[in-house]
Amino acid sequence: MKPLPRISDAEWEVMKVLWEKSPATANDVVERLRDATSWNPRTIKTLLNRLVGKKALGFEEDGRMYRYYPLVSxxxxxxxxxxxxxxxxxxxxxxxxxxxxxxxxxxxxxxxxxxxxxxxxxxxx
Amino acid sequence: MKPLPRISDAEWEVMKVLWEKSPATANDVVERLRDATSWNPRTIKTLLNRLVGKKALGFEEDGRMYRYYPLVSxxxxxxxxxxxxxxxxxxxxxxxxxxxxxxxxxxxxxxxxxxxxxxxxxxxx
DNA sequence: GACTTTTGATTACAACTGTAATAGACTCGA
DNA sequence: TCGAGTCTATTACAGTTGTAATCAAAAGTC
CATH class of the missing domain: 1.10.4040 (Penicillinase repressor fold)
Structure with a gap:
């Protein structure tokens, strides 16, 4: 059993979006969090980045954009x-x-x- | 309804001891956590201090010792x-x-x- | 009274979090 | 080809947490 990354509260919100539907670009995620949160898009980018660092998310490059997807269920x-x-x-x-x-x-x-x-x-x- | 302090994981362990039986001195708490944790007594003192700061604990002075007790259930x-x-x-x-x-x-x-x-x-x- | 011990108070310090701003690379339109 | 926009990457910065060490004051000991 692989050790699960520790996902913080804010990060969890991001994960939920991607668990619901992935892969998705950063902008997709921003869009889908617009109603639920009042986060600055930068903030969401940061969270995506941290989640990649923690290996909770992976991504495929699509041109200069990334399409993120969960690595943990x-x-x-x-x-x-x-x-x-x-x-x-x-x-x-x-x-x-x-x-x-x-x-x-x-x-x-x-x-x-x-x-x-x-x-x-x-x-x- | 008073706003509850946010109690962290480690702090929660300390609270549990005091919820179970209080008031108790720092040393009592240290003693009662000896089995459950491997924390340095200093660490426990720090946690007690923070919990007082957060108003999760109160204390009565007893000579130069404090007797701590929960302020939240x-x-x-x-x-x-x-x-x-x-x-x-x-x-x-x-x-x-x-x-x-x-x-x-x-x-x-x-x-x-x-x-x-x-x-x-x-x-x- | 001076020294050691004990107790709470203050300070330390790195990792993690929330919340972004800035920098650098790349692309697309003019 | 040059500037404007758009991505991700890097950096920022304060608050919280885990985990203590050090300081200062008081108290007991010789």
């Missing part, structure tokens, strides 16, 4: 982040985390049903 | 961290987060039962 990053978060805040215990979230978030009946299904499956396995 | 910090984590990694959606955790963590039948109970309650509410 969203799922594996999310898992890694989740683990470290769970350990840090809840000492690794899943139940209190979920209990806490359930308490404060509204869930649609469909979501509740979905989760119940997952639990059932877990109970059987 | 573990529950509120955990909630705040959870929210920001959920937003960052899962775009605020609870179901995928739980699904992800359920997938990779082992749960005892009791835990599953407990979670099912929580869900039922949620479904009714």
């Amino acid at each position: 969203e799922a594996e990053c999310a898992r890694a982040e989740s683990r470290s978060f769970l350990n840090r805040v809840y000492g690794g215990a899943l139940t209190p985390l979920i209990a806490n979230f359930l308490q404060e978030k509204e869930l649609s009946p469909e979501e509740i049903e979905e989760l119940r299904r997952l639990l059932d499956q877990k109970g059987k396995g | 573990e529950a509120e910090c955990a909630r705040a961290e959870s929210r920001s984590f959920l937003n960052r990694v899962y775009g605020g959606a609870l179901t995928p987060l739980i699904a992800n955790f359920l997938q990779e963590k082992e749960l005892s039948p009791e835990e599953i039962e407990e979670l099912r109970r929580l869900l039922d309650q949620k479904g009714k509410g």
Whole structure:
């Protein structure tokens, strides 16, 4: 298992864009972040650069532009982040985390049903 | 609602000790972290200091020693961290987060039962 | 009272982050 | 071919974090 790069908050936003659709040029990313953030395009370029440095992104040159794409999957990053978060805040215990979230978030009946299904499956396995 | 201080990873370890039992002197904290970490006592003093600066901890003087105690509760910090984590990694959606955790963590039948109970309650509410 | 020990306070310092600005290379239109 | 625009690369700079060392004050020891 390759060691995952540590992706910061701001960098994560950039990764999300590229996980959603890639490859994409810097300008594509800027465009797709325009609504969600108020970042200067320079800032986004910097983040792209750092992510390349961390080997979270790769790119192909296309003329003088780069087309960036993820080198790590969203799922594996999310898992890694989740683990470290769970350990840090809840000492690794899943139940209190979920209990806490359930308490404060509204869930649609469909979501509740979905989760119940997952639990059932877990109970059987 | 008072704004919560941002508590870093290392600082969180220190907070956990004080959430568990306080007030405690710096040396108490050092002692109680000896097993869990390999930090130099100086480092722990620094962290205590920073946490006081951030108003996450308060202290009473006891001679030339301080007795530290939390100014913010573990529950509120955990909630705040959870929210920001959920937003960052899962775009605020609870179901995928739980699904992800359920997938990779082992749960005892009791835990599953407990979670099912929580869900039922949620479904009714 | 002078010296050592102990405790918090101050200072250190590099890596990482957020947030850009500037520089250098390349391209395209005139 | 020359200037204007457009990319990426490099540099900037302050705040946070991890990880301590040093300083200064107080307190106990001889």
